[in-house]
Amino acid sequence: MTNHDDDGLPERIRALAGPLADALGVELLEVVVEGSHGRPLVRVVADVRVELPAELDPDEPALGVDVDVIAALSRDLGNLLDERDLIEGAHTLEVSSPGAARALRNAQDFARNLGRELRLVWREGHSHPDVDTATVVAVHAEGIVVHADDERVEVDLDAIDHATVVLPW
Secondary structure, eight states: OOOOOSTTHHHHHHHHHHHHHHHHTEEEEEEEEEOSSSSOEEEEEEEEOOOSSEEOOTTSOOOOOOHHHHHHHHHHHHHHHHHHTOSSSOOEEEEEOOOTTSOBOSHHHHHTTTTSEEEEEEOTTOOOTTOSEEEEEEEETTEEEEEETTEEEEEEGGGEEEEEEOOOO
16 A cells, blocks of 8 residues: 655656656656645646757747647556555546746757747846847757847847747737
């Protein structure tokens, strides 16, 4: 019988989900357990795995995790959670992609959004007068290259607090 102590539950779930995600070619971004009694919600967020450096290829479609991969991860993780009995009683498992509203904060987040228009939010003391919204065209470990106002601009990741995807509607 598994210890049902809630301390460390997200880490134990991540340890189970990690190999499943790896096998499906996706990266776990977040594992959260909300509510501890009754029917807790287990929220898992996954997205495509990217390698750096990355550069926009206009002939390739934008990156995004396939719905069938999310469904497979949900099914496999659900079965494993039931088998291992990590959560006492009933629970709800929600496996999803990050969604457009998620803040982009690291190089991998930016690489997953090559070709998309982003709204950049600068850290205090940093800014670029011509770049508030721009299309990310390349990413490396320390920075991104954006296309703004017909100009390619190199931006240090340390200067960006976060960015969000500008929705086309």
